[in-house]
Amino acid sequence: MELKGIHHVSALTAKAPENFDFYTKVLGLRLVKKTVNQDDISVYHLFYGDEKGNPGTELTFFEIPHAARTHEGVNSISALSLRVANDQALVFWKKRFEELHVEHEEIKNRAGRSTLAFKDHEGQHLILVSDENNVGVKGGKPWDKSPVPQEYGMLGLGPVKLTVHYAPSTINVLTDILGFRLKGQYPSEVEGQPDILVFETGEGGTGAEVHVEERNDLPPERLGRGGVHHVAFRVEDEEELREWIAKIRAARFPNSGFVDRFYFRSLYFREPNGILFELATDGPGFDTDEDIATLGESLALPPFLEDKREQIEAHLKPLNTKQ
Numbered sequence: 001m002e003l004k005g006i007h008h009v010s011a012l013t014a015k016a017p018e019n020f021d022f023y024t025k026v027l028g029l030r031l032v033k034k035t036v037n038q039d040d041i042s043v044y045h046l047f048y049g050d051e052k053g054n055p056g057t058e059l060t061f062f063e064i065p066h067a068a069r070t071h072e073g074v075n076s077i078s079a080l081s082l083r084v085a086n087d088q089a090l091v092f093w094k095k096r097f098e099e100l101h102v103e104h105e106e107i108k109n110r111a112g113r114s115t116l117a118f119k120d121h122e123g124q125h126l127i128l129v130s131d132e133n134n135v136g137v138k139g140g141k142p143w144d145k146s147p148v149p150q151e152y153g154m155l156g157l158g159p160v161k162l163t164v165h166y167a168p169s170t171i172n173v174l175t176d177i178l179g180f181r182l183k184g185q186y187p188s189e190v191e192g193q194p195d196i197l198v199f200e201t202g203e204g205g206t207g208a209e210v211h212v213e214e215r216n217d218l219p220p221e222r223l224g225r226g227g228v229h230h231v232a233f234r235v236e237d238e239e240e241l242r243e244w245i246a247k248i249r250a251a252r253f254p255n256s257g258f259v260d261r262f263y264f265r266s267l268y269f270r271e272p273n274g275i276l277f278e279l280a281t282d283g284p285g286f287d288t289d290e291d292i293a294t295l296g297e298s299l300a301l302p303p304f305l306e307d308k309r310e311q312i313e314a315h316l317k318p319l320n321t322k323q
Contacts, residue, residue, distance in 0.1 A: 005208035008058035028148025031296035050140030070227030077228035081158030136205015232278035262302035
């Protein structure tokens with residue numbers, strides 16, 4: 001049993017149309033699934049990724065209309081990142097952000113890699129990370145119909161940063177329960193705070209890292225639009241997932257048990273600082289119920305929601321997602 005890396009990250013948006021425009025037209029990701037939040041079928045759940053939404057490339061958003069903005073703080077997934085091929089791609093993106101008036105920082109080194117931090121239109125913290133010297137989990141393949149040149153496109157998800165008030169309890173879960181290993185550390189950007197610790201799993205590299213930041217100067221996060229709901233880690237298949245369920249239960253973590261999301265199978269639990277972790281299988285995948293050429297263009301519903309389609313569509317605002 002070894003987690004293969006990051007599977008997906010799910011965040012919150014208040015407005016699906018603006019979210020779709022930013023992540024497809026500005027960032028050039030492909031919308032690979034337009035569906036609903038299976039726990040609240042009145043709102044959209046949008047999945048972005050590479051050419052077909054391979055595991056490790058999926059950035060998803062729950063639409064929560066009228067959600068207040070996130071108040072940043074501890075016990076949160078405070079930043080997520082997206083992989084690009086090399087340092088030259090960061091130069092392309094810095095120029096693109098300047099032209100499109102996207103809030104961004106300068107290119108800087110983080111954990112030994114060139115990076116470019118920026119925010120989306122709702123204040124979501126994102127970091128582009130260069131794979132120029134990366135060794136580890138292979139990235140995805142950018143969609144060839146993206147508005148962004150393929151050589152500069154997103155290869156998938158990079159490291160996720162957890163910001164917590166007390167790091168040892170989170171670290172114990174990562175290492176003792178989930179099998180992550182300490183890889184290194186780098187200085188905090190906040191004076192007087194401890195170094196940020198880097199943990200990796202599986203083959204390691206940008207697609208398999210969690211960065212843990214301990215902060216004693218912040219209140220707890222109040223999650224809203226522009227915040228991250230949970231991070232999911234990759235499990236090979238359903239058989240292995242059931243082994244993980246047994247392990248999490250044996251460790252006495254309150255958990256969801258087996259959950260069938262149709263596109264993958266999952267387990268959810270919260271680590272001691274309250275951050276929601278998910279373990280998710282690599283398959284079956286997003287082309288299970290749609291032709292790969294038209295992914296994300298129509299409202300897709302798993303079979304167990306299909307009999308509610310008329311009711312669901314009546315409550316959703318129309319969202320044109322043809323790319």
